[in-house]
Amino acid sequence: MESFAFIRRASHKLQVIMRPSLDKMRRIKRNNEFIQETKYNHLSLAFWTCLQLESDLIAEMPLPPSGLLSYEDDMPHPNMSLLEGFDQRILDSYPGQLYLRTHLNSIHRMFYAPEDPAKPGKDKFRNVYVVSDAVSGMHWVAPSFAFREDDPPADDILAARLRAKYWGAQVITYRPFIRQILQFSDSLKNHASSPNFPSLSSEFRQDITAPAIHPKARTHGDIDPQVVELAKKGVTALIESTRAFHGLGDKRPIITNVFGTAHACVLPPTNCLHFKLTTF
Structure with a gap:
């Protein structure tokens, strides 16, 4: 519970910090572009890290979400080539985690959830x-x-x-x-x-x-x-x-x-x- 409290607090603060940049992030995602600016790359990395940590806990325990999930479809993945100071294996594994997360969501949405009429x-x-x-x-x-x-x-x-x-x-x-x-x-x-x-x-x-x-x-x-x-x-x-x-x-x-x-x-x-x- 202590871990979740810290993660949830970070997720709430992140939503405030990234709000002015949401339009920019949405455009990058919509145009299938790579993030080129360090500022937006840090926001993306923080977003996906917090979201994965929170989701791992919520999946197993009845805990209140922070609301970060509502931004998932608008957020591009981080550009790993812009990151410095990380071991290469960490840089290689992170996109794989994100891909599998998206894949899992697709399975739930495509197979089990009702189709969105819109x-x-x-x-x-x-x-x-x-x-x-x-x-x-x-x-x-x-x-x-x-x-x-x-x-x-x-x-x-x-x-x-x-x-x-x-x-x-x-x-x-x-x-x-x-x-x-x-x-x-x-x-x-x-x-x-x-x-x-x-x-x-x-x-x-x-x-x-x-x-x-x-x-x-x-x-x-x-x-x-x-x-x-x-x-x-x-x-x-x-x-x-x-x-x-x-x-x-x-x-x-x-x-x-x-x-x-x-x-x-x-x-x-x-x-x-x-x-x-x-x-x-």
Whole structure:
């Protein structure tokens, strides 16, 4: 709570400081330009740093936001080439964190949130495979941080944090398919002989293209193989997200929310899911 109090206070002060520069920042963002002036670059860096810290805490605890989030769509990313005095790995990892944050927001907005009637058709992600490909190609991160999905956990905190966020994004992408199979298995167990076999609910919006278990499916063999494959990817993502920090050894992890991260690293539920899906 003490950490959040400091972050929230900084976010309130930052909103006052950056208010005279908002029009300039909006123009830079709208024109897809790079920030060229140090003053605006410092504002952008402070904004994205405060927003990420605040969001990490609010995601795990019921805390009041500062209002900084309302400026997210207007704020360009910092120009890392203008920064001096930072280790190159820090400069390389920061844009990756911002990309994954934007990607996570896109998943929530495109898949789960109702479409904004004022902006019809604006969403670029309408297909589960397109969403997955947006990060799996590793084009979003510096070569020094690129990794294969079967690599062991990273042994330094910057890479570990990037991978944790990457796997978190994959969990959000694939979890609906895990849920479909678990719901279907429960229905088979409890309603197999009933003529009114329960219909499966979808987490996705209706305009999203994604494989689903057919309403007439009555055995595990009737499940679309694509659903099974995507569910397996989801289980892999769950497991990898829980062990993202396991490669740090005895090093103390530098993370925003210790309790939230510790909670996310509870492994038994994912092992249980892995066991269930190996039956397919």
